[in-house]
Amino acid sequence: MKRTAGIIFRTLLLILVGITIGMLISDSNIGGRRLGLNFAGPDKISHVLDLVSTKYVDSVNTDSIAGVTVNDMLQSLDPHSVYLPAQQARSINERLEGGFNGIGLEYQLLRDTLVITQVNDDGPAAKAGVMVGDKVINVDGKAFSGTKLSISRISKTFRGEKDTHITLGILRDQFKTAKDFDIKRDRVSLSSVDAAFNIGDAGYVKISKFASTTDADFRNALSKLKADGMQKLVLDLRGNGGGYLNTATAMADEFLPAGKLIVYTQGSHEPRTDYFATDSGSYEKGALTVIIDEYSASASEILAGALQDLDRATIVGRRSFGKGLVQQQFPFGDGTAINLTVARYYTPSGRSIQKSYKNGAASYRNELANRARKGELLTAGSNLSDSAFLGASTYHTTKGRKVFSMGGIMPDVFVPADTTQNTQLVDDLAGNQLFTAYVIDRLQPVISKYPTADNFINQYDITDTGLHNFIAYASQTVKSITLHDLEISRDIIKTLIKANAARFKWGNNAYYRVLNTNDATLKAALLQ
Numbered sequence: 360m361k362r363t364a365g366i367i368f369r370t371l372l373l374i375l376v377g378i379t380i381g382m383l384i385s386d387s388n389i390g391g392r393r394l395g396l397n398f399a400g401p402d403k404i405s406h407v408l409d410l411v412s413t414k415y416v417d418s419v420n421t422d423s424i425a426g427v428t429v430n431d432m433l434q435s436l437d438p439h440s441v442y443l444p445a446q447q448a449r450s451i452n453e454r455l456e457g458g459f460n461g462i463g464l465e466y467q468l469l470r471d472t473l474v475i476t477q478v479n480d481d482g483p484a485a486k487a488g489v490m491v492g493d494k495v496i497n498v499d500g501k502a503f504s505g506t507k508l509s510i511s512r513i514s515k516t517f518r519g520e521k522d523t524h525i526t527l528g529i530l531r532d533q534f535k536t537a538k539d540f541d542i543k544r545d546r547v548s549l550s551s552v553d554a555a556f557n558i559g560d561a562g563y564v565k566i567s568k569f570a571s572t573t574d575a576d577f578r579n580a581l582s583k584l585k586a587d588g589m590q591k592l593v594l595d596l597r598g599n600g601g602g603y604l605n606t607a608t609a610m611a612d613e614f615l616p617a618g619k620l621i622v623y624t625q626g627s628h629e630p631r632t633d634y635f636a637t638d639s640g641s642y643e644k645g646a647l648t649v650i651i652d653e654y655s656a657s658a659s660e661i662l663a664g665a666l667q668d669l670d671r672a673t674i675v676g677r678r679s680f681g682k683g684l685v686q687q688q689f690p691f692g693d694g695t696a697i698n699l700t701v702a703r704y705y706t707p708s709g710r711s712i713q714k715s716y717k718n719g720a721a722s723y724r725n726e727l728a729n730r731a732r733k734g735e736l737l738t739a740g741s742n743l744s745d746s747a748f749l750g751a752s753t754y755h756t757t758k759g760r761k762v763f764s765m766g767g768i769m770p771d772v773f774v775p776a777d778t779t780q781n782t783q784l785v786d787d788l789a790g791n792q793l794f795t796a797y798v799i800d801r802l803q804p805v806i807s808k809y810p811t812a813d814n815f816i817n818q819y820d821i822t823d824t825g826l827h828n829f830i831a832y833a834s835q836t837v838k839s840i841t842l843h844d845l846e847i848s849r850d851i852i853k854t855l856i857k858a859n860a861a862r863f864k865w866g867n868n869a870y871y872r873v874l875n876t877n878d879a880t881l882k883a884a885l886l887q
Contacts, residue, residue, distance in 0.1 A: 429697065437700050438720040439684050445694030446511075452688075454549070455602050457572035461518040462525065463547040464489060467795050472496075472504040473513065474799050476863060479547055487542045489529065491863060492803060496537040497528035519544050548572070551602075554871040555580035561885055562589035565871055569602030569658035574609040578641055581613075591646035593884045597676065601657025604685060604704070608634040611665045613641050614672070619707070621665045624685050626702035647672040648884040651768060652776075653727055653736065656680035663768045664706035670758045673887040674770045676880050677736060680727070681767035683713030708754040710764035731781075739773035772887065774880040779851045784844035787837045788852065794859040797832050802860050812865035816872055819860075821853040829856055850877070 430442035443451065453459040463482025466473045473495040478485045496504045498516055517525065523544050528537040551573040553565040562584035566573060584592075601607075604624070611621045615636035625631040649663050649672045660679050666672035683703055690696040703711050716723040735741045751765045763769055779785075788794060798806075809815035821829075826849060834840055845852075854874060862870035875881050 433697060433699070434720045437684060438716050438723045439682065439686055439698065440700045441698050443688075443696045443698060448688070448690065448694060448696040454568065455570045457551065457570045458546055458548045459518065460521045460544055461547050462487075462489075462542045462544055464517075466495075466513070467792055467799065468508055468510075468513075469796055469799060471506070471508055473508060476795055476799070477866070482547050483542050483545045484540075487540045489527070489540055489542070490531065492531070492799070494530045495527050496530050499526050500528075503528070521545055550576045552576040552580050554867045555584060556868050556872060557584055557587050557589055558593075558875075558881075558885065560588060560590040562592045563595065563871075563875070563881070564592065565595040567599055569599070569606040569610065569662075571603060571606065573602070573606045574613070577610065577613065581641055591648075592642060593648045593650065593881065594672075595650045595881070595884075596655045596659040596663065597650055597652040597880075598654045599656070599659040600654065600680075601659055601682065604658060604661065607658035607661040611662050612636045612639065614643060614647060614666060615640060615669060616643050619669055622661050622704050622706060624702040624704045626685075626700075629702040632702075646887070648887045649674050650880055650884050651676045651679045651770060652880075653677055653680060653730060653767075655768075656682040660712055660768050661704060661706075664710070664712060667762060667768065667771070668707040668710075668754075668756050670756050670760070673772060673884075674768065675772040675884045675887065676770045676774055677776065678730075678769050679712070679767040681712055681714030681765070683711045706754075708756065708762060710752070710754045710762065712764060712767050714766045731776075736776040737778070738775065772883055774883045777851070777879065779848050782844040782848045784837070784840060785848050785851060785855075787839070788833055789855070791833075791836050793833045793836060794855050795863065797829055797856065798860045798863045801828070801832065802856075803863075806860050806864050809864075812861060812869040812872070815861060815865070816869065819857065821856050825856070826853055 427442075433440040433442060462484045463479035464475050464484045465477035467476050468474075475484075475489060475491055475493045475495070478489055478491055494504065496502075503516075519525065521544055525542050525544065527540045527542060529540055530537045549570070549572075551566055551568045551570040553567045555562070555564045557563070562581070564577065564580055564584070566577070581589075581592075604622075608621045615621065617636055617638040619636040621634045621636055623631055623633045647666070649666055651659065651663050651674060655663065655676075656679065660682065663672075663674055663679065667674050683705075684700045685702040685704055686698040687701045688696050688698050703713060705711055714723075714726060730736060733741060751763050754762050754764060756762055805819070806815060809819065829852070830840060830845065854876065858870050858873035861873045
């Protein structure tokens with residue numbers, strides 16, 4: 360009886376949400392008169408929006424107010440049901456669809472000048488001859504540098520319809536004056552494989568998200584690693600916040616034999632749907648280790664949970680985020696959308712790893728900070744003593760190992776967090792993009808002396824003098840550099856300077872090769 364009442368209540372609530380969103384997004388007028396629906400809540404919201412639009416003292420974008428109102432309503436359901444403004448919805452979809460129409464480059468704003476820091480291989484900018492380190496001085500014959508540039512303005516300027524043209528006036532060290540580069544916009548592919556390289560006989564693959572192209576990107580990377588002598592695989596999902604459910608199941612299928620249950624989903628309005636492995640996996644045999652951390656969520660947890668439950672991989676790192684809810688995006692005609700939770704997912708053993716959100720969205724978002732305060736990121740024992748697991752149901756893997764529901768995926772091998780990376784100083788340096796800025800301003804002559812990434816990684820080190828020079832440079836922007844934080848984080852700061860220098864010239868593989876040099880979690884994974 361209680362279950363039936365709960366379903367009826369949730370159904371009515373979703374109907375009300377739908378009606379409200381429809382009234383907020385659409386004009387809701389017939390013959391100039393607003394529909395007289397007899398729902399007090401939605402009608403009041405619409406009436407207030409009308410009053411603000413016609414009576415408020417200042418000019419107000421009522422669309423943004425509608426977004427906040429709808430978002431508050433959705434957030435009362437769960438923390439992952441959200442309203443998406445048009446630009447955010449477009450950005451999310453582009454990131455997960457694996458590409459966009461543009462010219463294919465990354466940049467940093469430095470003293471109101473756009474400096475190119477990466478050029479996508481085979482992208483329009485690369486084909487036109489644009490290079491890392493170039494400075495964009497003008498666009499289509501008009502001044503660009505020194506015109507109070509913003510990220511939104513740059514995005515609008517560089518992106519556009521396929522086959523349209525843009526002319527960049529570029530200044531390069533070899534040029535006496537700016538030289539024009541005509542670029543035809545095209546589809547720019549974004550790989551979700553951040554890095555793939557061999558460490559001895561182990562292949563290392565870093566995946567940042569589960570986009571529509573992730574499985575294909577992974578297969579391509581894996582074939583190259585195998586050709587280079589890979590004997591075992593380490594899959595790094597740290598910081599991977601998820602993506603498409605179908606991509607997560609496709610990735611799991613790469614490692615599992617046909618017929619194995621990967622995951623199933625179910626909701627009050629969604630019947631149980633089972634996802635099984637096929638016989639098309641490219642790495643169904645061979646040693647496999649998966650690295651996770653507290654920022655691995657959603658699709659990452661689907662993959663890690665399946666491989667753990669079926670005893671296919673060893674999970675190394677720290678407890679994952681704990682997001683076991685499935686969202687579906689419902690778009691509107693004006694580009695806005697809502698992500699609405701429609702189901703929960705369950706690992707092969709039947710466990711839901713969704714952490715509690717009964718205390719509201721704010722408490723839910725602070726949960727990771729609470730883990731850090733309680734010391735969970737530093738000791739293995741504090742994981743199971745967390746309230747998320749007290750009284751939680753236990754489940755068992757195929758071989759009978761105990762695993763837990765609620766609160767995320769617990770690793771098989773715990774590795775504490777490196778506290779040297781968590782100082783305010785490191786956050787401030789990274790947040791102000793000072794590592795890349797320093798490379799652009801000071802280190803280009805240095806890295807130009809090294810012909811290959813191997814030469815640079817094996818031969819170049821940041822000395823104490825080099826660290827001092829960087830801190831002197833950074834202190835012009837970050838005013839609160841303390842000796843305490845500097846002493847704690849000196850080694851990771853040196854590593855980040857070198858890693859960003861490597862990325863500037865040789866790309867992501869070189870960046871992660873440097874970054875992983877003293878990575879305790881990766882070292883533990885390689886031992887499995």
